[in-house]
Amino acid sequence: MHQANSSGGPPPAIQAIDLVKTYPGDIRALDGLSLDVEAGAVFGMLGPNGAGKSTTVKILTTLSRPDSGSALVSGIDVLRQPDAVRRVIGVVGQKSAVDTTATGRENLQLQGRFYGLGGKALRARIDDLLGRFGLGADGNRIVGTYSGGMQRKLDVAMGLIHQPRVLFLDEPTTGLDPDARAELWGEVRRLTGEGLTILLTTHYLEEADQLCRRLVIVDRGRIVAQGTPDELKAELRGDAIVAELRDASATDRAVAALERVPGLSEAAAEGRTVRTRADRGPSSVPSVIAALEAAGIAVAAVTVARPSLDDVYFRHTGRSYSATQPEAVR
Numbered sequence: 455m456h457q458a459n460s461s462g463g464p465p466p467a468i469q470a471i472d473l474v475k476t477y478p479g480d481i482r483a484l485d486g487l488s489l490d491v492e493a494g495a496v497f498g499m500l501g502p503n504g505a506g507k508s509t510t511v512k513i514l515t516t517l518s519r520p521d522s523g524s525a526l527v528s529g530i531d532v533l534r535q536p537d538a539v540r541r542v543i544g545v546v547g548q549k550s551a552v553d554t555t556a557t558g559r560e561n562l563q564l565q566g567r568f569y570g571l572g573g574k575a576l577r578a579r580i581d582d583l584l585g586r587f588g589l590g591a592d593g594n595r596i597v598g599t600y601s602g603g604m605q606r607k608l609d610v611a612m613g614l615i616h617q618p619r620v621l622f623l624d625e626p627t628t629g630l631d632p633d634a635r636a637e638l639w640g641e642v643r644r645l646t647g648e649g650l651t652i653l654l655t656t657h658y659l660e661e662a663d664q665l666c667r668r669l670v671i672v673d674r675g676r677i678v679a680q681g682t683p684d685e686l687k688a689e690l691r692g693d694a695i696v697a698e699l700r701d702a703s704a705t706d707r708a709v710a711a712l713e714r715v716p717g718l719s720e721a722a723a724e725g726r727t728v729r730t731r732a733d734r735g736p737s738s739v740p741s742v743i744a745a746l747e748a749a750g751i752a753v754a755a756v757t758v759a760r761p762s763l764d765d766v767y768f769r770h771t772g773r774s775y776s777a778t779q780p781e782a783v784r
Contacts (some may be wrong), residue, residue: 467493467620467651468514473523475509475675476508480759483509484520485675491653496646498666499655500763503525506675507655508548509706511624515545528619541569544613544621548628550605551612558589558608561597569616583611584687603634610641620651627746628657639665671767676769683763690761690769691719695742700752702726711749715741724773735759746774 468491475484484506492495492774499507512518514525525532528542540568552561553640559580566576584593585606597605606626623642627635635658642665647653656662662669663683670680679686694719705723712721712730717738723732731737735758746753759765767773 464493466490466526468497468525468527468653470510470525471523473510473520473763475513477516477521481654484523486523487672487675487677489670489677491651492668493651494646494649495667496642496654496665498662498669500659500662500669500767501672502657504674505611505672506615507672508624509675510672511622511653511655512515512567513547515543515622516540516550529705532728536561541616542619544616544618546609546613546621546623546626548625550609552597552605552608554596554605556596556597558584558600561592561608562612565612565615571616579615582619583614583757586644587611588637603637604629606630606634606710607637607641609651610638614645618650618673620653621645623652625655625657627661635661644717654783658684659767663763671763671770673767673771677717679766683761686763688763690731690765692731692733692761694739694761694765695730695732695738695756696759697728697736697742697756698754699726699728699746700754704751707749708751711751712742713746715734715745720766720769722772724768729765729768 470489473487476482476624479561514522516539527539530538532539546781562580657774709721709723718730
């Protein structure tokens, strides 16, 4: 049964309430996570490895059960009616699900049959998906000969074979080169333009910024920030000034020095860098350098930037998001 949201508008496509999940070793993967996902849009979950993103997806796609809490997908209870949920969702996991020894067309045929499709309707659906993902000329090729980007497109096509209402994309572009990533972004935009709801988990700040109408930042199983990308960045007043120090042991003294400079705020340290904020970043750089040098602290470099999602993450967690990522996804 669909439930209207508290504002009286249409019900959310996905709703999770107080999800808790603990793994052996007393590892709390989810610690009371709640979210509402608007229908017909891309909703992002941003966070480092171990934040709880994939655990959330597993629960919402009926692959795992929470210790407590509840969830609805397209108005269907994932715990009470898991079979019904599976009929209305598509899932593209972190690891490719394609059979590399079969052709692209054969992969789609097998996936369609899992959902009871067949005959002319299935053939037409396969032709349509191969065409829209730019795989029409390669449908009869063995998938093992596809590039990584082509295989990922086929993964997404398989998730769409039965025309789901909600599509889960769990870090779909990890490992892809920039061109392949951009092509997949284009497909995601087209899908939401057709009314599909997409829940996207990602490592990439730019991906979340570009694709998501709304997003949540997840850390240690909890949502620490949520809103549109612009709303989240607007919370931060002024420009970010980041100073890289030559001596990592000097960061505490650097923070203390910057806290005494008029016009600066939110000084904090991480590794060998110190961050602060200023209404007019470029004009504040000389004051930052002078304060650090007066404290006897050698500066290797100083950068200034407009507010970013990395700044939002740092403000809510005390850690730079990029510093939490494996080198391959920075």
